Amino acid sequence: MYSEKVMDHFNNPRNVGMIPDADGVGQVGNPTCGDIMKIYLKIKDNVIEDIKFKTFGCGAAVATSSMVTELVKGMSLDEAMNVSNQMVAEALDGLPPQKMHCSNLAADALHAAIENYRRKEAGK
Amino acid sequence: MYSEKVMDHFNNPRNVGMIPDADGVGQVGNPTCGDIMKIYLKIKDNVIEDIKFKTFGCGAAVATSSMVTELVKGMSLDEAMNVSNQMVAEALDGLPPQKMHCSNLAADALHAAIENYRRKEAGK
Amino acid sequence: MRNVYFDHSATTPVHPKVAEEMCRYLGENSGNPSSFHSPGRIARKTVETAREKVAAILGARPDEIVFTAGGTESVNMAVMGAARARRKKGNHIITSAVEHQASLYTCEALEKEGFTLTVLPVDRYGLVSADQVREAITGQTVLINIIHAQNEVGTIEPVEEIGALAREKGIPFHTDACHSVGRLPVDVNKLGVDLMSFAAHKFNGPLGAGGLYIRKGTRWERLMYGGSQENRRRVGTENVPAILGMGLALELAVADMEKSAAYFTVLRDRLVNGVLSTIPNCILTGHPSIRLPNLASFCFEFVEGESILLSLDGRKIAVSSGSACTSRLLEPSHVLLAMGVPVDVAQSSIRVSLGLGNTEEDVDYFLAELPPIIERLRAMSPLFGCEDEECSEGEDCFACTAKR
Amino acid sequence: MRNVYFDHSATTPVHPKVAEEMCRYLGENSGNPSSFHSPGRIARKTVETAREKVAAILGARPDEIVFTAGGTESVNMAVMGAARARRKKGNHIITSAVEHQASLYTCEALEKEGFTLTVLPVDRYGLVSADQVREAITGQTVLINIIHAQNEVGTIEPVEEIGALAREKGIPFHTDACHSVGRLPVDVNKLGVDLMSFAAHKFNGPLGAGGLYIRKGTRWERLMYGGSQENRRRVGTENVPAILGMGLALELAVADMEKSAAYFTVLRDRLVNGVLSTIPNCILTGHPSIRLPNLASFCFEFVEGESILLSLDGRKIAVSSGSACTSRLLEPSHVLLAMGVPVDVAQSSIRVSLGLGNTEEDVDYFLAELPPIIERLRAMSPLFGCEDEECSEGEDCFACTAKR
Numbered sequence A, B: 001m002y003s004e005k006v007m008d009h010f011n012n013p014r015n016v017g018m019i020p021d022a023d024g025v026g027q028v029g030n031p032t033c034g035d036i037m038k039i040y041l042k043i044k045d046n047v048i049e050d051i052k053f054k055t056f057g058c059g060a061a062v063a064t065s066s067m068v069t070e071l072v073k074g075m076s077l078d079e080a081m082n083v084s085n086q087m088v089a090e091a092l093d094g095l096p097p098q099k100m101h102c103s104n105l106a107a108d109a110l111h112a113a114i115e116n117y118r119r120k121e122a123g124k
Numbered sequence C, D: 001m002r003n004v005y006f007d008h009s010a011t012t013p014v015h016p017k018v019a020e021e022m023c024r025y026l027g028e029n030s031g032n033p034s035s036f037h038s039p040g041r042i043a044r045k046t047v048e049t050a051r052e053k054v055a056a057i058l059g060a061r062p063d064e065i066v067f068t069a070g071g072t073e074s075v076n077m078a079v080m081g082a083a084r085a086r087r088k089k090g091n092h093i094i095t096s097a098v099e100h101q102a103s104l105y106t107c108e109a110l111e112k113e114g115f116t117l118t119v120l121p122v123d124r125y126g127l128v129s130a131d132q133v134r135e136a137i138t139g140q141t142v143l144i145n146i147i148h149a150q151n152e153v154g155t156i157e158p159v160e161e162i163g164a165l166a167r168e169k170g171i172p173f174h175t176d177a178c179h180s181v182g183r184l185p186v187d188v189n190k191l192g193v194d195l196m197s198f199a200a201h202k203f204n205g206p207l208g209a210g211g212l213y214i215r216k217g218t219r220w221e222r223l224m225y226g227g228s229q230e231n232r233r234r235v236g237t238e239n240v241p242a243i244l245g246m247g248l249a250l251e252l253a254v255a256d257m258e259k260s261a262a263y264f265t266v267l268r269d270r271l272v273n274g275v276l277s278t279i280p281n282c283i284l285t286g287h288p289s290i291r292l293p294n295l296a297s298f299c300f301e302f303v304e305g306e307s308i309l310l311s312l313d314g315r316k317i318a319v320s321s322g323s324a325c326t327s328r329l330l331e332p333s334h335v336l337l338a339m340g341v342p343v344d345v346a347q348s349s350i351r352v353s354l355g356l357g358n359t360e361e362d363v364d365y366f367l368a369e370l371p372p373i374i375e376r377l378r379a380m381s382p383l384f385g386c387e388d389e390e391c392s393e394g395e396d397c398f399a400c401t402a403k404r
């Protein structure tokens, strides 16, 4: 069902946790839909210096969350905004079809966190 | 499917053949319905002295024909008229349900032969 | 590492004696039961012997047992066949909110054909009541369709009571007995059912063999057309080795039933007590006592079921999250929702189902492995314990708002 | 006494390698393919590997292959599913007079739902012509349903031509390929079919496994409801060992196809020539050359088929009289009648079908045993040679009036 990479990221998720004084926080999903992904960002000079995630969801949800954090760590915010759910899925050697649309939302959570950061910055 | 008795009568049918100068001949069925049974009788003093059959049909058709000849040989005509298809089937330890109504006509052939004899007698 | 199969409600290993018999048959005979020659007659005899066995065990007549390819086919045949055959008498079907998908979606399909459904609610244990059935009956009711032992939570429905009611009212009654046949004493007359579905692979028989009991005299319409097999009620060359296997498997299951029910009850209770006493925010779903001896189903709040399943699988423990054939994969179990379990809690369900070969050691291994898994997943969950003491997200933080 | 199985068209023995694989699987894994844990994933992989094999062999895409429980189910799904899905477009079905019961009765059932049937006649060899199909097409035609290799007489229908026509007209085309898949090269694109049915037990695979090819994009409605197996096209837990067996059996059959076709052709011709040259009043039915390599079907005038079958069985030779699943047991074959064989002659049919394990010695044994049997039964037949030279029965004596 799941690729080896998915299982690896599920079993050994990278960057799990939260950043207490995060510069940006993004969250997608809600408890009733089955998957919730929350991304915390630490930004320095428009670059993602640190990123952590918390996820409630299936194997795909955990793996995509983990993968997205690994992909974008060190990226500029603009670069990170270009990372799509599709790219995350590909980096994991694909996801089962029924998981593609529902549990592949980690990039959305990332984008929400970046927007949260930008809103806060703009509001400063 | 078939009982051992049916198979015995099918494999070793009693009284196969014809009686050239039969006193009565009875036949039921026709080539299009699948089973034809023909019974030849030799009658003496209202008793079945000899009986032979020819049958075109399935295992049940052959076995019931054989069985009826064995059952009625030596019987009076009145007794023989009381032998029913059901009794023939029972004497064979039963027949498969789908054969009960279609291939269990040997007693009918017998009765036809007796009637044929009686008609001839009456016409004499 | 131990290898623990705790998903016997999804499918069971074939009993070694059954596998042996089937393999022996495969090597020895290859007749079609419809053929009149010796190999055909051996095949026919094999099928009919199995039918007699199954019928005797279930309190039925052999000609009331139809062999099918599995539980789903039996249920479809039962529900569609009984409802459609009474189309002219009425168009109302009574069913429950805790049916297996096979019943649920078949009833929904019949709705599109013009039938109306009453889907009875259940209490928090998943129980339907006979009184509810009584109240739901109208002059148009042509079928009552209630599962016997619920497949996700193990609750046993009051089928006897409903059966008595159905007979009183003269309404045909189907029960999906896929999880009771082979595990509980099941007698079609005691239950008062007119139709009953079961599947061999749920009681250590083979895949590819199911059964449908149709009480003599029940008006019923078939689903498929072809040869004259199974009295034309289920056409197509019979799966002889599978039918042979089903007969033997049921015989073995029934011979051993009391002993194994007692055994599994002990194991299950040990497991349930172990889980509930070591893991906080965990609930046992289904009825606490009116339940299958071999099944326990839990919700572990704040973590999602599949992630528990995969983590246990990493420790070579096979369980299921809800039912194995959940069709709307990402939706929470309709059964748990019907029992009033909140949606987010329903997402966290795990079903543990015991069976042939399981031991106390398996249970203890499970009890040792589960807690750290739940802990690890909860630590990862945005729903569980906000780590930010000065969290400023307010309503947006599920962990802050979630009940602890 | 030799033991000769000459009824491979009814069902075949499972290839020893296939039986071995299935039994190995039975002992090793017991997962449900819908389960996410390791045993479930092994089961899933087993099913999908088989699907890829089968698809590749038939020139299809894996997602175009649906696993079923057998030929009858596939045919029912194909015919009902394709016709009903187009109900709004039209209500006309074209089929032939030489279909298997599964097609025949399914089409008749659809007639009761409001479809109209054109049942195409065949020539004396059992052949339908593409021209007839063309002429039968109306604006209402929603399905063409023509068997590939006829199961009683072995004639191979011009499916390629009909397929080309169907594609030209944009009408979905189903072929019942139960007797061609595994025996002849079959490629869904070369044949131009949109739906195709086949059954493992006809090519030394197990009972309980069938397949339905549904071309991508074909509008189609399912027959049963339940879980999400087979993309919801065929629900119910997959019969994993049987599917595994089907994949392997097809692979073995195809690897060996040319060689075994040549081998069976030689055996069959030896048999046909032997029968025709030693037994008078005997005809070979079906097309003399456009036919299955392994099947020969005869009519032995003046004797009835079942009695030949039983007599041969007494010599441990298994053949069939017509088809194994003749539903209207005592009616003569609709196939032979459609070919213009007189009713009484049709009653005398015997089908000999060769397969795995058959040898020249088997054929010679058959050729030695058959003539005395026919002779004995003819001597018993009231249709054959009236022994009364002065017979006075006239018209009443069938033997006198029958052509000799």
Ligand SMILES: Cc1ncc(COP(=O)(O)O)c(C=O)c1O
Pocket: C235, C236, C237, C238, D010, D069, D070, D071, D072, D073, D075, D100, D102, D147, D150, D151, D176, D178, D179, D199, D201, D210, D325
């Ligand atoms: C041409 C044809 N179609 C369909 C079937 C039905 O297959 P099954 O018996 O596997 O359901 C058969 C075999 O009996 C057949 O010969």
Ligand SMILES: Cc1ncc(COP(=O)(O)O)c(C=O)c1O
Pocket: C010, C069, C070, C071, C072, C073, C075, C100, C102, C147, C150, C151, C176, C178, C179, C199, C201, C210, C325, D235, D236, D237, D238
């Ligand atoms: C209650 C219930 N009914 C029906 C079924 C369907 O059985 P099968 O998968 O054998 O078609 C199952 C098993 O999945 C079940 O649990």
